[in-house]
Amino acid sequence: MRRLMVAAPLIPAQRRVIDAVTAPSVVPRRRVVRCGLSVTGFGLCAVFYCLTYTPSLLPRPWFLQGVVAGLTATFGYAGGTALGAVVRLRWSPSRRVERIAWRVLLILVPPLILLSLWLGARWQRELRLRLGMAPQQEYDLVRTVGISLLTFGVLLLLARCLRLAAYGCARLFGRLVPESAAYCAGFVVVTVLGYSAFDGLLVSNLYTSADRSAAITDSGTGSGVVQPASPLRSGSAQSLVTWDSLGRQGRNFVTKAPAVPSLSDFAGRTAVDPVRIYAGLSSADTPAERAALVVREMDRTHAWDRSVIAVFTPTGTGWVDNDVPSSLEYMYAGDTALVSMQYSYLPSWISFAVDRSTVVEAASALIAAVRTRWALMPHDTRPKLLIFGESLGTYGTEKTFGTAAAMVEGADGILLEGPTFANPVHRELTAGRAPGSPVWDPSYPGLPVEFSSQSHDLRDLTGPPRKVVYMQNSSDPVVWWSPSLLWHKPDWLKGTRGPDVTPDMHWYPVITFWQTTVDLLFANKAPVGHGHVYKSGAVDGWAALAPPPGWTVADTVRLRALLDG
Structure with a gap:
């Protein structure tokens, strides 16, 4: 009789082994909260958190300090966690x-x-005292710490939710592909979806909202601003440019010229009504058409008969600091014609990040249109041609000329305040400065170009007037911000510091970049001569470029006191 072979029952341990081998590759479940903190992440997070309280170029309010500390700590935690993961690959x-x-x-x-x-x-x-700012109330450390912890917690929760989503995708893919490929696929899917959501939903919507909000603001009119009666202003009843098309900043520009009696009192002689011309975005369809409209306005107002013609490239919204044109009008007793035109509704920092070509196109169109007509006039009788740019306007001016030599030859004087890190000519001049001269106050031999970190230093210049003057406060984050701050110690923190840069400021990877980025938010809140605030300092700049006959340092001091009063 044949004996039947009967398989012996499996013991539990054997069954677990077989189940583990034959089971499909499935990524284990993960939880958001159950995962503890990384020890390396926590360590680097604490280091970054402490370093973020070190000083930067400008003082920070307590609530912003809290956000910066939380954000910087998050970067530290992310870097420490990644470092720990790399270490665990070997040990x-x-x-x-x-x-x-x-x-x-x-x-x-x-x-x-x-x-x-x-x-x-x-x-x-100490930093507030260094910049001449009033002492602040006691620094609110409790609320600063609270905001920093809240910021860190929210960002950490968001990161863990994204990681959980990646693990969820990996579980799905793990049924079809090996575990390592499933992890990679899950990470790629979540990264692509996250970036698409950030760029398509958040960034695009924020830009659209900012553009719409800026357009609404541009359609308004500032308090006390009314349509000018003088035919020498754009927007007047006789003007080729309608009042409504000027935009908010254009209406401010044409109406805030000093009154003739004020000009006469300062000059000690009879002054004339200055010419101010402006074209807004709605004044014509293209930059070339707006520039042509400005030239026709100059013909209408006989601007070419004035002693000085000045072309202003404004900031992103079309704003021109009124101290700058007013200082020229006081210096020349109103015998001036000042022209400008708008190229965007948006603030400079948004225009700079999104599309710098708009300022280049506008600056090139206006400067070329004015220079073409001016160059046809007899050399001995034509007015002085001056050009001004501030912030993003300096970028447009430099790109229009292309080289320092072209700037020197292209006008009787060019004044640039607060140039950006992207300015090609400024970067070239700074890199080629005379050995031993600091980056915040470089000396450039061979060309009549002057840099000034403190406007009153321009009063000590000797020799003929300069042709190009850069005004760059040593505490201006617009000038010194650069992506390279993430990984490279800047020259302005090496050797001798600028006069208003605290010796307690040091460079730290990532941290100094974020601190300087935050300084940009308050760059226009500093006192005159610090941060991105130049205002009456333009008087020293114009005096170094194109002083009227008989102009003295005493006149400069007197005019600055009048503008600051």
Whole structure:
């Protein structure tokens, strides 16, 4: 009789082994909160958090300090976590080693944070005094820490939600492909979807909203601004440019010229009514058409008969700091014709990030249109041609000429305030400065070009007037901000510092970049001569470029006092 072969039952251990081998590759479940903090991430996070309280170019209010600290700590945590993951590829520490590391961190981190908070409050007070700002109320450290922790917590939760989504995608893909490929696919899918959502939904909508809001603002009129009665102003009843088409900043520009009696009182002689011409975005369809409209306005107002013609490339919204044109009008007793035109509704920083070609196209069109007509006039009788640019306007002016030599030959004087890191001519001149001269006040031999970190230094110049003057406050983040701050120590923090840069400021990778980026938000809130505020300092700039006959340093001081009063 044949014996039947009966398989012996499997013991539980054998069944678990077989199940593990035959089961499909599935990525284990993950949770957002269950995952603990990374020890390396926490360590680097604490270092970044402490360093973010070190001073930068400008003082920061307590609430912004909290946001910056939380954001910077998040970057530190991300970098530390990535570093820990790389280390674990070669060496996996035991649980005992991790526990020791946590104990050391928990002992060292709290006193280091308290020390950083105390030093940070002191540095902020000293920085305000250095810039001539009024002392602030006691630095609110409790609320600063609270905002920083909230910012860090929200960003960490968002990162973990994205990681959980990546693991979820990996679980789905793990049923079809090996585990490593599933992880990669999940990461790629979440990254692409996250970027699309950020760029398509957030960035695009924010830009659209900002553009719509700026357009609405541009259609308004400032308090006390009314249509000018003088035919020498754009927007008047006799003007070829309608009042409504000027935009908010254009209406400010044409109506804020000093009155003739004020000009006469300062000059000590009879003054004339100055010419101010402006074209808004709605005044004509294209930059070339707006520039042509400006030239026709100059013909109508007989602007070519004035002693000075000045072309202003404004900031992004079309704004021109009124101290700058007013200073020329006072210097020449109103015998001036000042022209400008708008190229955007948006602030300079948005225009700079989104599309710099608009300012280049507008500046090139206006400067070329005016220079073409001016160059046809007899050399001995034509007016002085001056050109001005501030912030993004300096970029458009430089791109119009292309080289420093072309700028020197292209006008009787060019004044540029607060140039950006992207300015090609400024970058070339700074790189080729005379050995030993600091980057914040470089000396450039061979060309009549002058740099000024403090406007009153221009009063000590000797020899003939300069042809190009750069005014760049050593605490102006618009001038010194650059993406390279992420990984490279800048020259303005090496050697001798600028006069209003605190010696307590040091460069740290990533951190200094974010601090300087935040400084941009408050660059226009600093006192005159600091940050991105130049205002009456333009008087020193114009006096170095094109002083009227008999102009003295005493006149410069007197005019600055009048403008600042």
